[in-house]
Amino acid sequence: MWICPQCQREFKATNQVHSCRDRELSDALNGKTAHTISLFDHLVDECLQIGAVKVYPTKSMIALGTRVNFAYVSQLGKNFIDVVFPFNEVYDDNLCFSKIKQVQGTTQYNHYFRMFFKEDINDEVRKYIRMAMERAK
Numbered sequence: 154m155w156i157c158p159q160c161q162r163e164f165k166a167t168n169q170v171h172s173c174r175d176r177e178l179s180d181a182l183n184g185k186t187a188h189t190i191s192l193f194d195h196l197v198d199e200c201l202q203i204g205a206v207k208v209y210p211t212k213s214m215i216a217l218g219t220r221v222n223f224a225y226v227s228q229l230g231k232n233f234i235d236v237v238f239p240f241n242e243v244y245d246d247n248l249c250f251s252k253i254k255q256v257q258g259t260t261q262y263n264h265y266f267r268m269f270f271k272e273d274i275n276d277e278v279r280k281y282i283r284m285a286m287e288r289a290k
């Protein structure tokens with residue numbers, strides 16, 4: 154076990170790449186179940202495998218960004234998290250998005266991904282995370 158000296162989280166691998174939790178993020182995750190927090194951590198860690206990611210907690214959601222935000226955790230449920238990916242076109246040829254909704258008055262389509270288990274982030278989801286991050290560059 155390795156414990157990050159900055160955020161005190163435990164990891165199997167020494168110097169595991171992850172996003173350190175600052176106080177704002179800790180506040181945003183406060184009161185959530187251990188399972189939900191582990192889902193969130195896993196999502197961020199998966200994004201970090203692809204590129205540099207910053208986490209921006211706001212009042213109503215947690216944004217994930219590179220240069221600009223590329224995804225939003227819109228809900229931290231008891232046993233799931235909802236992740237929204239904004240794209241400029243509709244990607245409905247997949248199994249990972251439960252809902253696709255156009256943002257009124259824009260050409261932006263929000264793609265909703267509900268994550269119940271760490272394994273829910275499969276290659277299909279990784280493809281869209283990668284696309285979203287490329288788009289935000």
Ligand SMILES: [Zn+2]
Pocket residue numbers: 157158159160161162171172173174
């Ligand atoms: Zn850390």
